[in-house]
Amino acid sequence: MRNVCCFILLIWTFLALTTIPLCADESIPITNTIVNGDSAVITAPAFPGVSEVIALRATLGNDISTTKTQLTDLADHRQISDNLEKILARQTVLDERLKELGDPASWSFERLLERKNTLNSQITNLSTIFDDISAYLTLIEDLRSQWHQRQTFWREWKTFLATNQAEFSAEEFDSSVRQCDELLNIINETGNILISVQQQVLNVQDTNQSSLRLVNNALNILRGQIFKKTARSLFSLEFYQQFTPETAQQFLDNLDLVQWRSGYIYINDFWWVTVLQLSVALALGVSLRRRRSEKNEASQWNVLFRHPWATGLFVTFTTLSPIYKAPPLSWTFYLLVISVLSASILVADTVPARRHALVVWLLATTYLVSMLFQVIGLPLPLYRLYMIFLSLAGIPLLIRIYSLCHKNRDAWQLIVSLRIGMVLLLVSLTAQLGGYSTLSSRLIDSSIKTVFLLLMISMVMRLARGGIDFIVTHPWIVRWQFFRIFGQRLGIRINNILKGVLYVYGILYMGQIWAGSDSVTTTWLTLKGLGFSIGEIQLTLDTLLMVVVVMYLAYTLSWLLRSLFDVEVIGPRYIDSGVRDSIKTLLHYAIISCGVLFTLGVAGVGMKNFTVIIGALGIGIGFGLQNIVNNFLSGLILLFERPVKLGDRIVLDGEWAIVRKIGMRSTVVEMYSKAEIIVPNSQLISEKVTNLSLSNSQSRLVIDIGTAYGEDMEQILEILREEAEAHPSVLSYPKPSPLFVNFGDSSLDFQLRVWLANYDQSVEVKSELCVALYKRFAAEGIEIPFPQRDLHIRSLEPTLWSQLSSLQSVTSATEAHNNSKNHHDGTPKGIG
Structure with missing residues (x-):
């Protein structure tokens, strides 16, 4: 203690x-x-005593030194200064460029989008610097508040000691107050420096916001002019009066404004992306060239082996180009040329006919020339002539191609595309002649972009399918048993996911093309809020898409785990097929249930709404869904209690059947005729079912046989025993049992009872034993009689006797006549 x-x-x-x-x-x-x-x-x-003054003065000095160092770093703000210097340099170039281009109302749609992306990128960078400076100013404000409190502390401490008439050195306190005051001045100066930088950023930001508003207004005006007459009709004199020397000079000025070398300046910031693209393209091309000998005629990658360099460029420039941030229009055109040409090489090699490849190259050339004119900013009168030329040249060409392949039913996709193309070109030509220049240009431009989008998506799908097949069949991968068994099916599921992603992206990109939105992201932000309400639940497009994705992923995860269970758990050890199927089914139910709950959460169904849904389901079950719920619960009983398992042999309605699948609502059984019957689960639970293989697979076979009266019964029993024991499929225990069972109407009735190891052998073994017994009885001279019946006539009416007598007289006369005729013809009797 x-x-x-x-x-x-x-x-x-x-x-x-x-x-x-x-x-x-x-x-x-x-x-x-x-x-x-x-x-x-x-x-x-x-306050502390006088004895603490020296110690606190030392602490104050150390803290002041630390704070000054921190303020020096804040005032230096080297990282912010470097970033700001780069951004301001870009801003100078951007301002000069905007000044050269002039009024945004005269720009092309592509140039407006380019300037908008550049301005948005600049605004984002400036916002980042503004936020960083704001964080520094917040820190400075905290320091100012802390040191103001410490200065006040030293003043009040001095006053406290003087009030209590304590002996102390006033100089120590005055020096501490002066040091705090000097530090506060440094804090204020640092804050003023940062505030001035922040104000500079804010001024530049306001300038960019003003320019962005002008660009957005020009875009909105351009989008609103699609169905308006925006130019002179080609049948008017005013249209031809536009072709003046000023038009040619405007073309030359626009050509100078493109700044083709600005792409090289842009690379200074994104050189690593270009190096990455070229390196990956080179590596992929070399790899495909080395594997040319491995190509298979049925492979998805044959076209890639034939064009390795085009494949490398297509893959890298289509997948890595989005890394570039707000590229100039000239650099975007360079990337587009490489992507379109490489895609055209690959697509032209996959089409079935030479004329189809010619169409691909014509589309590629038209697309690039159209984009070039839009990059240059071709004057409107010249651009209208170009649109008219495309329509006049395209319509006869499409008609010619259509006449060559309209009878080929396998080319229905091309035929439909040609019909749509002819209609669009005709509408575009009509609109251009009438002065609806914006509508005509949008139709042709959007149509060409849509065609190339579809071609690129199909090529990406081919590449993805070939790549997935290459991976899942690679020798290093197929060493795992799972990939050997389920590799192809896994590849199909992954390919389906990629297809879904490409389809969604393609739809959004087509929305961008035809609706004239800024980007795919803008299109998605516009569409994702579309939907409808069900009570308090708001179902939007993004919610429905997420529901579909979650449910598909849940089904895919269920399949993956069940497949892994088959390979990794069941493969190395023996597990009864019924147990295996029960575990896999329960695992499937659990994962799908989690997926459904997660889907309800994504759809915004809270616990309150979920309770309402459960109540509605309860009412539905009470009125009309009791059979479905009964079957579902019966299915769970079948899985847990297992009175009927997968692969069991049952007798259903007097017919033999094999259980093939136990589902949520019903069970699939297969008859011996290979016909499948869907049986509700409740029927297998509530009704009597004969299961021939519930506890074991042994079965008894009974063969009935009869012999003629007078045969040796003991010899027959011995023959039955010998033939049963001689058959290899008959079990020795329990022993075969030959029995005499009855004195039949026409025979002595015997039974041969034997046991088989498997019920599946019953029909085959019965046939073989019957054949063997028949041969043995024939060899032993034992007769198997026909059924015999004796007819005794006890009474008959007199009229029937007279009819029978007359019939007998006619029959006798006919026989006598035939006999005399045969004797006269010399034919022996009985031969006719």
């Missing part, structure tokens, strides 16, 4: 000593509290 008390006293002393420095902290003066009854009166704060 003494040791415990000493230990407690030691702990108490340690805590008391460690709290003394805390009480001496200059920033937390202790207040004296006088308790009077139930109330507490707070008096003046208790």
Whole structure:
């Protein structure tokens, strides 16, 4: 007990000593509290004693040095300065470029989008710097508040000591106050520097916002002019009066404004992306060239082996180009040329006919020329002539191609595309002639982009399918048993996911093309909010898409885990097929249930709404869904209690059947005729079912056979026993049992009862035993009689007797006549 008390006293002393420095902290003066009854009166704060002045002065000096170093770093803000310097340099180039281009109302759609992306990128970068400076200013404000409190502390401490007439050095306190005041001045100066930089950023940001508003207004005006007459009709004199020397000079000026070398300047910031693209393209091309000998005629990658360099460029420039951030229009055109040409090489090699390849190259050329004119900013009169030329040249060409392949039913996709193309070109030509220039240009431009989008998506699908097949069949991968068994099916599921992603992206990109939106992201942000409400639940497009994705992933995960269970758990060891199927089915139910719950959460169904749904389901079950729920619960009973398992032999409605699948609502059984019957699960639970293989697979076979009266019964029994024991499929235990069972109407009736190891052998073994017994009886001279019946006529009416007598007389006369005729012809009797 003494040791415990000493230990407690030691702990108490340690805590008391460690709290003394805390009480001496200059920033937390202790207040004296006088308790009077139930109330507490707070008096003046208790400052440290005079003995603490030197120690706190040293602490103050160290803290001031640390804070000055921190303020120096903040005032330097080298990282912000470097980033700001780069951004301001870009801003200078951007301002000069905007000044050269002039009024945004005269720009092309592509140039407007390019400037908008550049301005958005610049605004984002400036916002980042603005936020960083704001964070620094917040830190400076915190420092100002802290050091103002410490300065106040030293002043009040001096006043407290003077009030209590304590002896102290006033110079120490005055020096501390001056040091705090100097530090506060440095803090204010640093804050003013950062505020000036922030104001500079804000001014540039306002300029960019103003330019962005002008660009957005021009885009909105251009989008609103699609169905408006925006130019002179080609049948008017004013149209031809536009072709003046000023038009040619405008073309030359626009050509100079493109700044083709700006792409090289842009690479200075994104050179690593270009190096990455070229490196990956080179590596992929070399790899495909080395594997040319491995190509298979049925492979998806044959076209890739034939064009390895085009494949490398197509893959890298279509997948890595989005890394570029707000590229200039000239650099975008360079990337587009490489992507379109490489895609055209690959697509032209996959089409079935030479004329189809010619169409691909014509489309590629038209697309690139159209984009070039849009990049240059071709004057409107010249661009209208180009659109008219495309329509006049395209319509006869499409008609010619259509006449060559319209009888080929296998080319129905091309035929439909040609019909749509002819209609669009005709509408575009009509619109251009009438002065609806914007509508005509949008139709042709959007149509060409749509065709190339579809071609690129199909090529990406081919590449993805070939790549997945290459991976899942690679020798290093197929070493795992799972990939050997389920590799192809896994590849199909992954390919389906990629197809879904490509389809969604293609739809969004087509929305961008035809709706004239800024980007795919803008199109998605516009469409994702579309939907409808069901009560308090708001179902939008993004919610429905997420529901589909979650459910498909749940089914895919269920399949993957069940397949892994088959290979990794069941493969190395023996597990009964019924147990295996039960575990896999329960695993499937569990994963799908989790997927459904997660889907309800994604759809915004809360616990309250979920309770309402459960209540509605309860009412539905009570009225019309009891059979479905009964079958579902019966299915769970079948899985847990297992009165009927997968692969069991049952007798259903007097016919033999094999259980093939136990589902959520019903069970599939296969008859011996290979016909499949869907049986509700409740029928297997509530009704009597004969299971021939519930506890074991042995079965008894009974063969009935009869012999003529007078045969040796003991010999027959011995023959039955010998033939049964001689058959290899008959079990020796229980022994074969030959029995005499009955005196039949026409025969002595015997039975041969034998046991088989498997019920599946019943029909085959019965046939073989019957053949063997027939041969043995024939060899032993034992007769198998025909059924015989004796007819005894006890009474007959007199009229029937007279009819029978007359019939007998006619029959006798006919026979006599035939006999005399045969004798006269010399034919022996009985031969006719």
